[in-house]
Amino acid sequence: MCWHAEEDQPKVRTVSRKSERLVNLTIALLATGRWLSKSEIFQSIDGYSGDTQSQERMFERDKEELRNLGIEIEVGTFDPLFEDEVGYRIRPEKYRINLSQLTTTQLSLLSVAAASWKRAEINSQASSALLKLSALGIESDLDGINPFTPVILSSHENLGNIMDAIASKKVVSFQYRLKDFSSQERVIEPYGVGTKHGYWYVAGLDLDRKAVRLFRLDRCISEIREQGKANSYEIPPDFSMRQQLASRDRNNLCLLEVRTDRGSQIRRHARPVQLGDEWDTVEYPFSDTAELVRDLLWHRDDVRIIDPGDYVGEYRLALERIAEIHG
Amino acid sequence: MVRKTNPTEKAARLLDLVPYLYSHQGISIAELSTEFSASESEILSDLNTLWMCGESRFDLVDLEFESGFVSIRNAETLNMVRSLSVQETMSILFGIDLLREELDQTRQDLVSEIDQMRTLIDSKISNVVSATPSTNPMIQNAIEAAIRGRRAMKVSYHSVSDDRVSERTIEPFELVTRDKKLFVHAYCREAQSNRTFRVDRIENATVTDSEVDATHSWGESEKAIQIILRIHANSRKVHETFNDLSQNPDGTYTTAIFSKQWLVREVLAAAGGIEILEPLSIRKEILGVVRNLETACR
Numbered sequence: 339m340c341w342h343a344e345e346d347q348p349k350v351r352t353v354s355r356k357s358e359r360l361v362n363l364t365i366a367l368l369a370t371g372r373w374l375s376k377s378e379i380f381q382s383i384d385g386y387s388g389d390t391q392s393q394e395r396m397f398e399r400d401k402e403e404l405r406n407l408g409i410e411i412e413v414g415t416f417d418p419l420f421e422d423e424v425g426y427r428i429r430p431e432k433y434r435i436n437l438s439q440l441t442t443t444q445l446s447l448l449s450v451a452a453a454s455w456k457r458a459e460i461n462s463q464a465s466s467a468l469l470k471l472s473a474l475g476i477e478s479d480l481d482g483i484n485p486f487t488p489v490i491l492s493s494h495e496n497l498g499n500i501m502d503a504i505a506s507k508k509v510v511s512f513q514y515r516l517k518d519f520s521s522q523e524r525v526i527e528p529y530g531v532g533t534k535h536g537y538w539y540v541a542g543l544d545l546d547r548k549a550v551r552l553f554r555l556d557r558c559i560s561e562i563r564e565q566g567k568a569n570s571y572e573i574p575p576d577f578s579m580r581q582q583l584a585s586r587d588r589n590n591l592c593l594l595e596v597r598t599d600r601g602s603q604i605r606r607h608a609r610p611v612q613l614g615d616e617w618d619t620v621e622y623p624f625s626d627t628a629e630l631v632r633d634l635l636w637h638r639d640d641v642r643i644i645d646p647g648d649y650v651g652e653y654r655l656a657l658e659r660i661a662e663i664h665g
Numbered sequence: 666m667v668r669k670t671n672p673t674e675k676a677a678r679l680l681d682l683v684p685y686l687y688s689h690q691g692i693s694i695a696e697l698s699t700e701f702s703a704s705e706s707e708i709l710s711d712l713n714t715l716w717m718c719g720e721s722r723f724d725l726v727d728l729e730f731e732s733g734f735v736s737i738r739n740a741e742t743l744n745m746v747r748s749l750s751v752q753e754t755m756s757i758l759f760g761i762d763l764l765r766e767e768l769d770q771t772r773q774d775l776v777s778e779i780d781q782m783r784t785l786i787d788s789k790i791s792n793v794v795s796a797t798p799s800t801n802p803m804i805q806n807a808i809e810a811a812i813r814g815r816r817a818m819k820v821s822y823h824s825v826s827d828d829r830v831s832e833r834t835i836e837p838f839e840l841v842t843r844d845k846k847l848f849v850h851a852y853c854r855e856a857q858s859n860r861t862f863r864v865d866r867i868e869n870a871t872v873t874d875s876e877v878d879a880t881h882s883w884g885e886s887e888k889a890i891q892i893i894l895r896i897h898a899n900s901r902k903v904h905e906t907f908n909d910l911s912q913n914p915d916g917t918y919t920t921a922i923f924s925k926q927w928l929v930r931e932v933l934a935a936a937g938g939i940e941i942l943e944p945l946s947i948r949k950e951i952l953g954v955v956r957n958l959e960t961a962c963r
Contacts, residue, residue, distance in 0.1 A: 357714055532794055535865075
């Protein structure tokens, strides 16, 4: 056995005391085959000191912290007739990971999925999940599957905060960068989080605008802070992050001419109407005039608008502005 | 870099250490420190704490770690891997989504296994996360295979400077991540020099049998062009287009770019929001392009 002189690490000692109490509480509640009363807990576990009131306060906090770790503490009564004396326990079958429904192939796929974070900046949640799978003897480097390991390229410093908030259903607030480069405080009930084209997004109910909105994490220019109590809202059962990320508000249509072999970014969204020798005609969905003018300008003389002609005026104005400042 | 662990997080690690130690009896403290992303002194403090835990004061966890290798006994109560937390499940779901996308193109047989697994893991939160790969996984795999096998590859590449898709044969050196995007550094046989390609602009990729020329190497990167610009209409878009703007005392900005043609297109698209001050040649070129466009739509 080895024991490091405690006076060398006075801070570690206080930290360890609380962790020690939490672990001992978990052991006691797991090991008991019956309900444990508070007085039994205070008697058998070191660290519940002071008068009854401060012991109770400590115990309440400890219970809350274990629940935050995802450990389910059941509360029951000894005697249905006398409900004042309650008891506590943790059911091992609830504490223990249950992957028994998964096939062997699924278990290795699960491990490969958790390993996809390895190239991104460390995601502690993904690595702790990997450790749990490893403790079960499930390894990701399985023959035949490993070459397919997907890669998450980047994480985001606020990602952990958002995942915590969604897990505990807490309202969050942050400063958000707007289109005109100004910023504004947003308060949301976060519903979901996702990644697309290398960017991270959070979707949630914007409490000031009373509507579900999508935010890009790299445009949150402050820390994402939790506020208020846990379980303060419900995620609507029909919410789907996939749908949120798929929704593209290209609600307007126009007819464009695109030079053959050019404009592949336009063609990605467009529907071909008529193919020609020098020009192809396509139907192009777009979100607003400014975006359309932007797209037209970017493609120089390889894309022309045919219909509606209303946008030609906007396009000409933009050209005039550029010429004026560069003249 | 590593954030200090709070007592609750430490307790969580202690709980996770027990089953891990049971299935990895005799593991070294150094290895534990790597696996749990904690310093060796933190792990030692963990073990010292765990050693004080047990079912009662007279029935403590039996740990042996003096030798630098750890073995554990008498902690059967905690010898269970804890359920995945919501956050851990979310992390795995991201990976599952990406894996599905990838297998969709290569291993159809595994896709239904994945779909079933996604709901089995946690049907409640399976809808709150979603991930789609930033690049086509098939293309990324092909590049990785070419690098490993030291083979040239044929690619269809959408070049932004002339907005054209071209067929090239490249000898890839390495994959790099920059500004959240994946790039491949390669020798381009058509251009007969080194080029950087954005992986999401590669539309097709096949590994050839042709071996790479071992005398080629990724030496210096392409030459940067220093530019000075003025922002007329401030926007998020401008700052996201040029992510490395440094402001000068007179309010203008200096930055470096790699492609003149890309810059011209971005300045046009900004519709008067950006003015290029230097180099003068690019400023003049922009004016010329605009005059031509004005003539064309008259």
